[in-house]
Amino acid sequence: MKLIRTYAPYLKPHSRAFILAILAGVIAGAASGLGIPFFTQKVFKAIFENTERIYSTWYLIGVAALLPASFVVRGIADYFNQYLMSYCGINVLRSLRQTLFDKLQTLPIAYFEKNHSGDMLSRILTDTTQIQTSTMIFAAEACRQPFTVIGGIGYLVYMSYQQKESLFLLMFMGLVPVMLIPVKLIGRHLKHRSRQVQATLGEVTEHLSENLHANVEVRSFNLQRKQSLKFGNLLYKHFNFFMKQVKYEKLTQPLMENIAVIVLAISFVYAYKQHIDFNTFIAMGMALYFTADALKRFMKAVNELQKAQGAFERVDDILAIQPEITSPETPVKVKKIDGNIRFEEVTFAYGDSPVLKSLSTEIQAGTACALVGPSGAGKSTFIKLVPRFYDSQSGCIRIDGTSIKDFSLEDLRENIAIVPQAPILFNDTIANNIRLGDPNANMDQIVRAAKAAQAYDFIEGFEEGFETVVGENATRLSGGQRQRIALARAFLKAAPILILDEATSALDSESEAKIQLALDTLIEGKTVLIVAHRFSTIKKCKTILVFDGGEIIARGTHDELISSCPLYKQLYERQI
Secondary structure, eight states: OHHHHHHHHHHGGGHHHHHHHHHHHHHHHHIIIIIHHHIIIIIHHHHHHOTTSOOOHHHHHHHHHHHHHHHHHHHHHHHHHHHHHHHHHHHHHHHHHHHHHHHHHHSOHHHHHHSOHHHHHIIIIIIHHHHHHHHHHHHHHHTTHHHHHHHHHHHHHHHHHHHTOHHHHHHHHHHHHHHHHHHHHHHHHHHHHHHHHHHHHHHHHHHHHHHHHTHHHHHHTTOHHHHHHHHHHHHHHHHHHHHHHHHHHHHHHHHHHHHHHHHHHHHHHHHHHTTOOHHHHHHHHHHHHHHHHHHHHHHHHHHHHHHTHHHHHHHHHHHTOOOSSOOOSSOOOOSOOOOOEEEEEEEEEETTEEEEEEEEEEEOTTOEEEEEOSTTSSHHHHHHHTTTSSOOSEEEEEETTEEGGGSOHHHHHHTEEEEOSSOOOOSSBHHHHHHTTOTTOOHHHHHHHHHHTTOHHHHHTSTTGGGOBOOGGGTTSOHHHHHHHHHHHHHHHTOSEEEEESTTTTSOHHHHHHHHHHHHHHTTTSEEEEEOSOHHHHTTOSEEEEEETTEEEEEEOHHHHHHHOHHHHHHHHHHO
16 A cells, blocks of 8 residues: 555556556456356367267358457457556656656755765666566556456356356365465565665665776775775675575465466366366366466566565655755745845754854855864855755854745755855766856856856867867866866856855966956955965955854954964964
């Protein structure tokens, strides 16, 4: 029932195809369990035992064609059942992956810092494939095999009534639960092993993803052999659990087949002792065979569903997450933000470790403010609270007097441009990477932004200029070039609040000097928060906040802090 509640919405848009698939399965099942035994016992018996009547050739051909016709009907129905089930399955898989991807877009930054990207890739791609495969196999068999069983048992009931052999029917019905016992026991083991298989596959994907992203570090520190050994161990661990799963999975079919054969053998002895004629025995035997085979196939499909249990749980883990940071139901309508930022007794902690302690400060609109302090002092956390990448545990952050929690997330972040320390460029053209700042920007605006960020010259140095594709992880660009493109798209956004998190750290002295000139113009009229260690950047800011131990211990200009704040003076003297 939980599976139905979770996945029925994905199937609803394709309900017509699903219903047709079920009808096709019903026809295929009935043709197997009822049709074939009926033709065998009734039609062929009438021809061979009624020797007094002489049949024409065309009549015999018509009768002979009935059996292959029933197979043709069954085959066509079976084809449409499987085709339509596949159609529904791939659409459910597509919708499920889209839902998971959309869900990831709503999760806070903290979720991605706690969870590995490789494991998330495994859940979205591998686990969903396992779910799609297993559920469609189950759905196809569940709408076909039960009707084969019903048809077969129905025919057995009819024949038992005709032959006055109710004991035969009771004996068969008593053996059905015996056939299901091993399946029930094996299913429990399959559930457990499937969790282990999916979990270890996630570990394999995680390690592979990590290795691909750290290719420079692996070669720099000669970690190739160590990485290979770890990958091999993970593969063996996955293999070990997978084979344990296979062990239980493959036990089902031989166990049920042996039980079915025993039933047929007992039926043979019973039929002989009761003097049941051969044609009747063959018809009943075929009904028994199709019934037992349908049960076997259905229980195999049940086990297939058990195999996917681990995948279901891992996908459900993501679907069940409730985003911690959301927009209010009735957000404040944003017309224009000036950029005044005020922290009021703001406290934030990662778990039990406090990072900001009852912090209060105000940054006037249009002010360039530098955040200075030793590592771990709370600078990066401070700037991440402004766009609500995190929410503080207590206190309030206001922009132009309005709590940032009263804005919609979209409006809040639309008014903030950010250049992180390690910017990410998408595997697209340079122009499109800059255009992220303003999707409606024309080429002239993109070029101006590139010039302002001192990126124009090196871009034009590429053969394809702004149409150059940067490659995966922007491998065609240097660190400084990536950072200048990130600066260009932030400038293109023209947001009233600009956050620079070590945005010039990867630049050489000449490029940094050029950017400093550009910043003097570009930050005019904007509220700018700058986390920087280079004092050439810090000294130009009108306001400098000195952080230490999660508190702001001093505030002022460079000249004021040099004479009044020992920590600031110490940090400055280390650099000069």
